[in-house]
Structure formats: structure tokens, C-alpha cells
Amino acid sequence: MIAYVKGKLTVIQDDSVVVETGGVGYELICPNPFYYQHSLNEEVTIHTYLHVREDAQLLYGFKNEDEKLLFKKLISVSGIGPKGALGILSGADIASFVAAVESEDEKFLTTFPGVGKKTARQIILDLKGKLSTTFNITTPEDTIHSNDDSALLEAKEALKALGYTEKELTKILPTLKKEGLTNTDEIVRKGLALLLQK
Known part of the structure; x- marks a missing residue:
């Protein structure tokens, strides 16, 4: 598993960034690539998660360990894939998302792309009670x-x-x-x- 990539940020695209290290450019798919726009051509450390599928190996990048951890929690929910998890991470801060899950706020959860009522209920069912302790957030x-x-x-x-x-x-x-x-x-x-x- 690649835990993080440290190197020069060379490219920022709509859904990813490229970090060059040791002569290799790693494309990292991020929730919000433009978060790094002030670090272009500078050295960065981006936490990563390698997602392996039959047809592809995709490297996802996160600004901190908490964001990466929430991503892993989200893709463990039935009906949510990496794309859906990124959509949630790009649209809400961790504290707001955890509060919504703990208070069973389906309306808030369905504001994210690809999250309908059924998926919102599944998120609550799978994650309620697990996030506030993981991220040390007091509800x-x-x-x-x-x-x-x-x-x-x-x-x-x-x-x-x-x-x-x-x-x-x-x-x-x-x-x-x-x-x-x-x-x-x-x-x-x-x-x-x-x-x-x-």
C-alpha cells in the first residue's frame, strides 16, 4: 500500500493532481484538486489510497489522514464507490458530515451527488456511532x-x-x-x- 506521496506538484487538473518524485509522476485523484493551487511547483506531501479494480489501479489523494480515513469508511458502505465518496468529501467538511450521520439527517446527506434516500439510510445504518469516536468529534x-x-x-x-x-x-x-x-x-x-x- 502506498501511504503517501511526497514530491513536486507539477500539474493540477479538474479531478486530479500530478506529483513528481524520483523521476516518476503520480496522478492522484482528489476530492478538491484546487486545494493545492497555492503549492504548484512546490514540494507537497499527499496522503494516498490505492484502489485496485480488475480494469484499473487508481491512486486517490487526500490533504490529511482524517480525509483519507473518511474516504475508506465511505467506500465500505454498500452502494458507495470511490467516485461517490469523493463527491461527499468535496462537498462537506468532516465535522458537518459526522454530525449529519449521528443526527440521522437524511436531507443533508441526499444533497451530495449520487446519494439518494436509500443510500443516505445505508450510510446512517453502517456509520452511525462509528465516526464520532474515530474522528474525536463530540456530538x-x-x-x-x-x-x-x-x-x-x-x-x-x-x-x-x-x-x-x-x-x-x-x-x-x-x-x-x-x-x-x-x-x-x-x-x-x-x-x-x-x-x-x-
């Missing part, structure tokens, strides 16, 4: 549990019972936490006020 749900804030958790469940979605509640949880309220009823009232503003 609002984790924050509640880590602080053992039972009143906030009870208020969230009460708001859910009133018909509000996980996505709507995820948006207001950080604000509710900052309020520092400890009474469930007060938190529910404040939550309703916030939800009505949106």
Missing part, C-alpha cells in the same frame, strides 16, 4: 451524556414527544446548555421559544 448527544445532564435529556425527550425532529433539537441543544437551566419544565419552555423563532 450534542454525547455532550449531554458526558455531563450527566438528566434534565436536559428529559426536556429533549419531551420536545420529541411534541413532534419536533432530532435535527431541529440538535440545532438548539448548544443554546439550551449555555442557559444553565436545571429544571426540565424551564428547559422545555426555553426550547419551545427557540424552536418557534426558527
